Amino acid sequence: MRCSAVFLPLCALLVVSAHAQSDLDTETQSARALASQLVLQLGGKLKAELAAGGPQAAIQVCRQAAPDLAGKLSREQGIRVARVSLRVRNPLLGTADAWEQQGLAEFERRAAGGEKAESLEIAAFVDEPAGRYFRFMKAIPVQPMCLSCHGTPADIPAAVREELRIQYPLDRAVGYSVGQVRGAVTIKKALD
Numbered sequence: 052m053r054c055s056a057v058f059l060p061l062c063a064l065l066v067v068s069a070h071a072q073s074d075l076d077t078e079t080q081s082a083r084a085l086a087s088q089l090v091l092q093l094g095g096k097l098k099a100e101l102a103a104g105g106p107q108a109a110i111q112v113c114r115q116a117a118p119d120l121a122g123k124l125s126r127e128q129g130i131r132v133a134r135v136s137l138r139v140r141n142p143l144l145g146t147a148d149a150w151e152q153q154g155l156a157e158f159e160r161r162a163a164g165g166e167k168a169e170s171l172e173i174a175a176f177v178d179e180p181a182g183r184y185f186r187f188m189k190a191i192p193v194q195p196m197c198l199s200c201h202g203t204p205a206d207i208p209a210a211v212r213e214e215l216r217i218q219y220p221l222d223r224a225v226g227y228s229v230g231q232v233r234g235a236v237t238i239k240k241a242l243d
Contacts (some may be wrong), residue, residue, distance in 0.1 A: 071176070075185075078172040078240070086172075086236040089124055090191070092103035093117050097196065106107070106199035114218060119142055128172045130241075136189065136234030140215075140224035150177060151237050154188045157231045166193035168232045176242070183242045184225060188235040193227045201227045 096116050100109040116132060124132040137155045139145035147155055158171045171190035176183060198206040200215065201224055207215070215222055227233060 075174060075176060078185045079172075079187060082174065082185070082240075083130060083172065083189065084237045085124060085128065085199075085238060086189040088180050088189070089120055089134075090189075090238055092120050096120075101196060101199075106208065107214050110200060110211070110214055110218060113140070131239040133236075133237050134234055135188075135237050136224060138220050138223040138226075138234075140219045142221055145224075145234065147235075147237075148185055150179075151188060151235070155232065155235060155238075158188075158190045158235065162230075162232050169228055171232065185238075185240040185242060187238040191233045193229050193231045193233045195229055197227065197233060198229065201225055201233060203228075 093112070093116065096112045097109055100112045121132045121134060134145060135147040135151045135155070136145050137147060137152065137159070154173050157173065158168070161171055162168050168190045169192045172188060174185070177186045193201060199233045200207060200211060203226055204212070207225065215225075224233075
């Protein structure tokens with residue numbers, strides 16, 4: 052790009068903007084792959100446990116394996132990888148921060164408007180009090196296999212409801228139907 056002295060500030064802004072978009076695209080591709088890795092690994096474990104021991108046994112996958120997988124990916128990548136929701140089952144692990152709450156509310160609005168939950172994602176560079184971060188969220192859609200733990204009372208077997216009551220006394224992660232946004236995989240990376 053060739054710029055005259057008159058348009059030099061505008062040209063510089065365009066170059067910086069194009070560079071920032073390129074950086075955002077690169078970070079987003081990497082985050083999308085990482086989120087997919089978590090979802091695929093967790094989904095595989097859930098399907099196996101559902102087949103082996105039913106929904107009551109699968110509770111332990113979400114309770115233990117999901118945070119373990121997210122923690123492992125976080126340590127390997129040197130970033131924060133987690134699952135969050137507006138209606139959490141475990142408030143200590145799944146409570147969304149302010150940026151994530153806004154993203155989840157946007158996902159719900161877009162899904163209510165007809166967009167498929169599995170296609171919803173957001174990515175941004177965000178300035179926070181502690182520094183600048185790349186932030187990414189990918190919606191987690193409710194699948195049929197999710198209903199035995201996250202559906203309506205009619206969907207959840209009595210034994211599973213009792214186990215959920217014992218394991219998660221503050222549970223708010225019920226009442227979903229297939230295709231709704233259950234939550235999101237969230238990624239937060241500190242930038243230099």
